Amino acid sequence: MAASTANSTLSTLDREKTLQDQLALPILLTDRLIKSAGEAESSLRSDCVELSHKLRAAVRLVSSPSSSSSIYDRPIRRIAADVTKNLERALTLVRKCKHTGLLRHVFLTITSSAADFKKVSNLLQSSIADFSWLLSIYSDDEGGANLAIPPIGSNDPIIAWVWSYIASLQVNRQVKDRIESANHLASLAGDNQRYRKLIVEEGAVSPLLRLLKDGGGSPDGQIAAATALYMLVDEVERTRIVAAEGGIPIMVQVFAESCMNVQIAVAELVARVAEIDSIAREEFGKENLLKQLISCLIMDVDMEEYKRYHSGGGKNSIHSIVQKELAAKNYPNYNNRVHSHGNGSNSYSYGKVHSCSSFDSRVGGSSYNRKEKENESPEVKLKLKVVCALALWRLCEGSVLNSQKVAEPKGLFCLSKIIETEKGVLQYHCLMTIMEVAKVAEDNADLRKVSWKPSSPPAKAVLEQLLRVIKEESIPDIKIAAIRAIGCLARIFSAKETGIVSSLVSQLGNKDVDVATEAAIALAKFACPDNHNCVAHSKTIIEFNGVPLLMKLFAVSDRSRKHGLVLLCYLSMHVGNSKELAEARALKTLETAVRSGMAQNAELRDLFSRAVHHLMLYQDGSHPHHHSFAVV
Known part of the structure; x- marks a missing residue:
């Protein structure tokens, strides 16, 4: 039977049964078949006895205290259902010929009946092989996934491999076996859409999230789990399954508590989920992941300007006024969030290294030693910042909640400084983050009023960098991101801001047609009747x-x-x-x-x-x- 129909073979009623109940019927049928085969002097009796032993071993497996609550049950239910059908067929056939030896002899001489007995015998042998394989994938002695193909998987070997890999993740084996199985699932998921769907349908998400959370005590385990999940969540339906299994708070917790290499894998996963699922974006925002991402971006960034701004005015500082305005709007949880989190490519330069939470000791508090983070290589730190900026970009798309968090002074100062000092992918991701925040602000007057006043130091720092990029950068994609951001913020500029407009006008003559067109689109937002000026x-x-x-x-x-x-x-x-x-x-x-x-x-x-x-x-x-x- 094709793997794509695996779900349909298990009815809702079957899924509601306990494993013991599901195995009780084939055991009962086996006992009856042994008795009937003995009375009919059938050669099927020996097969039935062997199958009975396998079934009782399976019952002992699922009934043990260590397995009853956590055992991976998909292959057990599927094989038990298949074996039940085979036993019912065998029992019906044996009962037809158990009355007398003479009648049995006449019955068996009929060609069709002999063929039926041979077919039933083969089915019982297949059931024995299926249960032998099933018991092997739950054995702690196997040392990894069993890649043998049982008869039930003969038409579609992939389902047997998927079952074996997931069982290996679920069974309490050595961490290297769990990592190997997660890597194999990631490889299969990368092959095609059908495999991704099959892996999720067969229940891989829950054990992968468990491995992501604990890693088996190894960062490699967490990275393997994050990579496998990344390969699986390529459409909304599967991201929702991950979220339903509690995946979002697990990702946030792991990101906060892990070493940089794990954070890189988790940030890539977050970016993938956020890009696909708008609901997940909001959930990540509620879990305060954006604070942690910004804190990681701050590594090696000169934040002296932010420190002076933040500590410059006490109760009457701009930062305090911004907080009060946000709290007075429709952001009832803003103060709670602030108070619960404290205060807080090509050429790169690295100065003094700070931990991910150097400006906010209570955000991203980690069991991973701060000293160890400081000692990570510049390459690892750069990669982390690149994927954190990517995650911020994806999280801000169309989200007022997340854009509001990024548009706080700390976030704007951080992004402006990175845009100023970095090049390549990191700079581009930060520009795209600003662009997405600006797109949200274009349709949200409260966000424009609170976070994008041209006279406020954080907004001014960003706007200066956007203008610099428009004037000086030569890469079209970089220019376009800055032009779009300025266009989305067109309504914040007064009539005196001629420098902004003149910079866009100059780009109308850009040799790159996309840059010139984006400049026209942005200027249209300045000249649109909806713009007061x-x-x-x-x-x-x-x-x-x-x-x-x-x-x-x-x-x-x-x-x-x-x-x-x-x-x-x-x-x-x-x-x-x-x-x-x-x-x-x-x-x-x-x-x-x-x-x-x-x-x-x-x-x-x-x-x-x-x-x-x-x-x-x-x-x-x-x-x-x-x-x-x-x-x-």
């Missing part, structure tokens, strides 16, 4: 030569043309009397775009119509056909 920002865009650069963008690609036209509409609506727009023939450009079908939806049609109307009012006479034109 849209008119002033529109004038600034034109003042810094934005129109000629924008007109060149139309010829590059459909995407750049679409977003460029939206920005042109906003400029036309707010500064329709601009000489630059008239010289660039903006009205003709918009009319042509409408006729070419660019305004496909009602919202765009309305935007184009208003823009054309404003240009007609202010540039009357510049277009010979303007009185007869209408946007439809």
Whole structure:
């Protein structure tokens, strides 16, 4: 039977039975078959006796105090159900021919009946082999998973291997055997989607989480478990299974208490789960994992600016005011969280090494000695910071709770400093974290008001780095992350913030079309009517030569043309009397775009119509056909 149907073979009623109950029926059938086979003088009797011994050994196994509550029962139930069917078939056949020797002789001479007896005999032999294999995978003497294939797995060997690996994880064996089994499950999970589904359905999550939690006393065990879980959780359904088994608090606890190599594996797992499952993101936030991730990022980071800011004003410091504002909003648990956690790629430089909790001794408090953390290699520390930043990025996607935590002064100062001093993947992950926080703030006025005031030192530190990246960095993905972040925060900037707008305008002429398009999208958020300073920002865009650069963008690609036209509409609506727009023939450009079908939806049609109307009012006479034109 194919492994994909393994679940269907076990009915809900079967799963509710105890293992003893499930094994009682085949034992009863075996006893009856032994008696009937003896009366019929059948050769099946010896097979039945041997099978009876195996069944009773299985009962002793599941009835022992050490196994009754923790034994891995999937293969036992599946094989017991299969053996029961074989015994019922054998018993029916034997009862047909037990009356008299003569009748039995006549019966057995019939070809079909002889074939039936041979088939039943083979089934009983297979049942014996299945139970022999089953007993072996629970034996402490086996020294690892049993990779022999029992008859029940002949059509699909993978299910037998999965059962054996999971049983090896579950049975109290040496840690090296549990690690080996976890590694084998990770390897299988990496092969294809079907294997991942099978491994989870057959119950691997619970023993893997147990190994992640205790590691068998070995960091290698925890790393092996985290790696296997990472390979399994590639879709929402499986992340929910891990969460239902208590996986999220286990991950948080292990991250807090383990050495750096284990933290790396767990942070990668967290990032994978958070990327896939929005509900899991919130659960991680409630478990205060983000504080621990930020504390790990702070290693070797110069946080003097944060220290001065944090200790500079006592009760009237900005930090205190921020805390009070957050507590006054819809964040009832904010004070509890703060009080419960204290105060708190290519070229890299490493100064004095701090532990993961150097700025917050009560966050990530670890049984792993601080001195040992300080003595880790720079490569390990860098890798930990890279995956912690990745986890922060994924945790902040669409999450107000998590974005609020990262946007606290400590988090913003930390991220800004890393963006300033690091390059490569670490810098990129930190920029993406800022971008996600900014995206959440774009739709959350409270978060913008509390954490993103341009005059507050933490926000100012981040904004300065975003502008520096836009001006100085050459890698498109790095630039795009910074441009998107600035665009999402467009509503926090006053009309006087011309430096921000001019930096974005300069990117309209970037040789990379994606960078130029993102600059147009960001500028559109400055010029959008929803922005209180849209008119002033529109004038600034034109003042810094934005129109000629924008007109060149139309010829590059459909995407750049679409977003460029939206920005042109906003400029036309707010500064329709601009000489630059008239010289660039903006009205003709918009009319042509409408006729070419660019305004496909009602919202765009309305935007184009208003823009054309404003240009007609202010540039009357510049277009010979303007009185007869209408946007439809």
